[in-house]
Amino acid sequence: MAIDAETIANLSPRKKVLLFILMAGLIVGLYWHLVYRSKARQLNRLQGQYSSKQAKLNENEAIARNLPRFKAEVDKLNGQLKLVVRELPNSREIPNLLQTLNNLSAINGLEVIFIKPRPDVDKGFFAEVPIQIKVRGGYHEVGMFLDSVSKLPRIINISDITLGNPKNDKSGAIVLDVSALATTYRYIEKGG
Numbered sequence: 001m002a003i004d005a006e007t008i009a010n011l012s013p014r015k016k017v018l019l020f021i022l023m024a025g026l027i028v029g030l031y032w033h034l035v036y037r038s039k040a041r042q043l044n045r046l047q048g049q050y051s052s053k054q055a056k057l058n059e060n061e062a063i064a065r066n067l068p069r070f071k072a073e074v075d076k077l078n079g080q081l082k083l084v085v086r087e088l089p090n091s092r093e094i095p096n097l098l099q100t101l102n103n104l105s106a107i108n109g110l111e112v113i114f115i116k117p118r119p120d121v122d123k124g125f126f127a128e129v130p131i132q133i134k135v136r137g138g139y140h141e142v143g144m145f146l147d148s149v150s151k152l153p154r155i156i157n158i159s160d161i162t163l164g165n166p167k168n169d170k171s172g173a174i175v176l177d178v179s180a181l182a183t184t185y186r187y188i189e190k191g192g
Helices: 005-009 013-087 092-106 137-152
Strands: 111-117 126-137 156-168 173-186
Touching: 005 173, 092 111, 092 126, 092 137, 092 173, 126 137, 137 173
Parallel strands: none
Antiparallel strands: 111 126, 126 173, 156 173
């Protein structure tokens, strides 16, 4: 059966409305299937990308607003690092430190038997530098020596202190053999 304009004109008004609704539904369905559905998917994908990029932009703007504060904080931390590194001698300063310990012993009236460094103990960005010390002198002189060591600008921990072999010296004072482990620290430079 062929549908032409005359056939449509002879249809009842109710059938004409139904035909119109059917044609409009067919056009809308084809449009939705062929055009709208793919564009809606693309729009959803682009909105997701937009949201992600907007969040990243907001984060970057917040960082940019705080950049002067972050730079100031980095400068402060670098200054603190320099102070700490100054308290950590590097390997070239260890002989000077040994000489300083020797001098402090003599200044405080102790007889130095030996001061010898042990092998370093690597701890990452720093190394422990143990130094075995053996001196002879009075208890009071040992205390003054330890006080002098505590006032050095370098970090030096004294541990494993043993006092022994008490003897009377020529003046009648008691003299002790003192053995201790002095541990200082040195900064390990990157790559070295």
